[in-house]
Amino acid sequence: MSDNVVEPGTQKPQATAQTSEQILVRREKLKRIREAGEAYPNTWRTDHTTAEIFARFEDQDTSHLEEVGHRVSVAGRIMAHRVMGKSSFVQIQDGSGRIQLFLNRDELGGPEVYNPTRKWDLGDIVGAEGVLFRTKSDELSVRVSHIEMVSKCLRPLPEKWHGLSDIETRYRQRYVDLMVTxxxxxxxxxxxxxxxxxxxxxxxxxxxxxxxxxxxxxxxxxxxxxxxxxxxxxxxxxxxxxxxxxxxxxxxxxxxxxxxxxxxxxxxxxxxxxxxxxxxxxxxxxxxxxxxxxxxxxxxxxxxxxxxxxxxxxxxxxxxxxxxxxxRRIRLDESVFEKLPEVRGHANDKALLATVCMRVIENFKPLITWKAGHYLVALFEEFVEPELDxxxxxxxxxxxxxxxxxxxxxxxxxxxxxxxxxxxxxxxxxxxxxxxxxxxxxxxxxxxxxxxxxxxxxxxxxxxxxxxxxxxxxxxxxxxxxxxxxxxxxxxxxxxxxxxxxxxxxxx
The missing domain is CATH 3.30.930.10 (Bira Bifunctional Protein; Domain 2)
Incomplete structure (x- = not known):
């Protein structure tokens, strides 16, 4: 099993020594990709989204899929990667959902093509082409005949896949939040x-x-x-x-x-x-x-x-x-009267309303320009508004x-x-x-x-x-x-x- 058997999620990505080391490792991989050719190509094209594949083919059984041989071209971010010797299962996520890819060394063209995929990281964006089939567990998947790196991810995703639990990180790094939540x-x-x-x-x-x-x-x-x-x-x-x-x-x-x-x-x-x-x-x-x-x-x-x-x-x-x-529809003054019967009939009495506000609202600080309506609204906001369910x-x-x-x-x-x-x-x-x-x-x-x-x-x-x-x-x-x-x-x-x-x- 590869050490990539992990899925993204709950922990806050921090600038720790471990994170920095992982970035260095990923950058070394990027260096080798650059030496071999274009590191961030813009040549891959898809013909199906994940959602479209499941909408069209989810109800087709194994024998039908094998008989018809539906060929698809997909792309997405690697969210899970299980390496088992000559074969690998890769789960990718596009804008509409997730789908599993099945990679086999011989079907991809030998170790020269297959072995580099074993070193791909969570978060890498890849493009894959192949035919649809069902695994032994009946999961609709793509049996890949061709796969390419589309965009290298240089920062590790959070561990596990339940989403970011750190609220501040979710807001500051919404791009990560959207990936994993x-x-x-x-x-x-x-x-x-x-x-x-x-x-x-x-x-x-x-x-x-x-x-x-x-x-x-x-x-x-x-x-x-x-x-x-x-x-x-x-x-x-x-x-x-x-x-x-x-x-x-x-x-x-x-x-x-x-x-x-x-x-x-x-x-x-x-x-x-x-x-x-x-x-x-x-x-x-x-x-x-x-x-x-x-x-x-x-x-x-x-x-x-x-x-x-x-x-x-x-x-x-x-x-x-x-x-x-x-x-429901109710007048503002009537809603206040229901809570404070003592002000009923005095919606325009500035002096009375001001006195009540000073007595019943904690730390009340009116402006010098306030009129009766301002005090009435202050009472509404204090006693009525919070209870309007x-x-x-x-x-x-x-x-x-x-x-x-x-x-x-x-x-x-x-x-x-x-x-x-x-x-x-x-x-x-x-x-x-x-x-x-x-x-x-x-x-x-x-x-x-x-x-x-x-x-x-x-x-x-x-x-x-x-x-x-x-x-x-x-x-x-x-x-x-x-x-x-x-x-x-x-x-x-x-x-x-x-x-x-x-x-x-x-x-x-």
Whole structure:
């Protein structure tokens, strides 16, 4: 037996003396490959993936395979290698799965061809051609007649094959994680499907996909601290966008009545289980619709994605979530009153709400610019939000915390706005859009005053957006859905880093 009888997985690859020695050995092998010819050729071509082989031939028995002699050309990374004298079993992994290769010295053309394969390492990428057959254990395999080294792996893979157990290494070296952790690969395949289903769901409702600037002269569309950069040629300050909202609504003014964008946003904030400085959102806007219509569309989109994935019941954060049931809808103030009856009827009483916040919220530190709505939302976030397990729309947010949302016709202190929560996590935010340019200017001014008073997340005054509103924007509703958090829910992941291929990390 060869000392290659090992499979990749659970241990963290560290810069140990043993690892360094293995790298030196592998580099010596690479040197001999270079001396013999091209070390990293780009000549191998495949005609089947592993998944295609199993889909087409898995139900064919031994006699049929031998009679027909299906010839295939495959390629992949060596994940297991068992050498038994004149024969070897090599398991390779391509982008769709794994398949076993059977190598025999005589069938490959003698020891000159076969013996070098005995020294190949786990992680090496090889191309093989041969006919399909079944082993004595009935495993569908390739009886190889020709095999080549395609790309030499110079670093040892982690030992065993159950995946990387060291979380930090999984995030920093995602390329290794994807090699050896099937669950990780499946998560990111699911993420791709979620985005595709999201796009299909919007396009089927006659929304058109657009692209808006990521470098903006005036950050807006959300309460967040932006990243700042400088454009040398124009000698001007620019900001990575915190949201595409104000540009998408400019398109409503221009006559595009249903638009959406799936892309990155950037917010200069901390990192935790649900936050990353850059993240993916979908925002969509529909003319001649209100926040009730937007809730209907949001619920239908999420349920449609679940149906497309074959998922109706999801376990997330210890909660069994049923996507098939109608999502609950409740006003924000009412949800607070249920938890704190003492504030019922006092949603606009700043002094009372501030007193209650100081008494019941530990280490409470309000900003000097806060109004009654800010204190009400603080109570909501402390006592209601963490307990919103099943999908729930929280509606009618205060005007004080909703600078872009339309005021309610019946209650001027609240807006036609909602947020969707699942398992205590915010998934979506939407509202009937504010299209009154004078009301919008007043709210921008209030935001600018808050910014001047030290609120780093407050926006300034976007004069061009106000000019666009003065041309007339149709009544509309808009929604932003956090794609990363949606994927977290649908895959049962507990950290946003588990659904981002390359999450931000502190320097090593």
């Amino acid at each position: 099937p669950e990780s690969r499946e998560t990111f395949r699911t993420r791709s499907k979620v985005v595709s289903l999201l796009r299909q769901g919007l396009e089927s409702r006659d929304f058109i996909e657009v692209e808006t600037p990521m470098l903006q002269t005036q950050p807006g569309g959300a309460a967040a601290r932006p990243f700042t950069t400088h454009h040398n040629a124009l000698d001007m300050e620019l900001f990575l966008r915190i949201a595409p909202e104000l540009y998408l609504k400019r398109l409503l003014v221009g006559g595009f009545e249903r638009v959406f964008e799936i892309n990155r946003n950037f917010r200069n904030e901390g990192l935790d289980a649900t936050h990353n400085p850059e993240f993916t959102m979908v925002e969509f806007y529909q003319a001649y619709a209100d926040f009730s219509d937007a809730m209907d569309t949001t619920e239908a989109l999420i349920r449609g994605i679940g149906d497309g994935l074959g998922v109706t019941l999801v376990e997330w954060e210890g909660v069994d979530i049923d996507l098939s049931k109608p999502f 099943q999908p729930t729309f929280i509606t009618h947010y205060p005007v004080d915390v909703s600078p872009l949302a339309r005021r309610s016709n019946d209650e001027p202190t609240v807006t036609d706005r909602f947020e969707l929560f699942v398992a205590g996590r915010e998934i979506a935010n939407g509202f009937s859009e504010l299209n009154d340019p004078d009301d919008q200017r007043g709210r921008f001014v209030a935001q600018a005053q808050a910014k001047a008073a030290g609120d780093l997340e407050a926006a300034g005054i976007d004069e061009d957006y106000l000019r666009a509103l003065e041309f007339g924007m149709p009544p509309a509703a808009g929604v932003g859905i956090g794609v990363d958090r949606l994927v977290m829910m649908l895959t049962g992941q507990h950290s946003i880093r588990d659904v981002l291929l390359f999450p931000h990390m502190r320097p090593e």
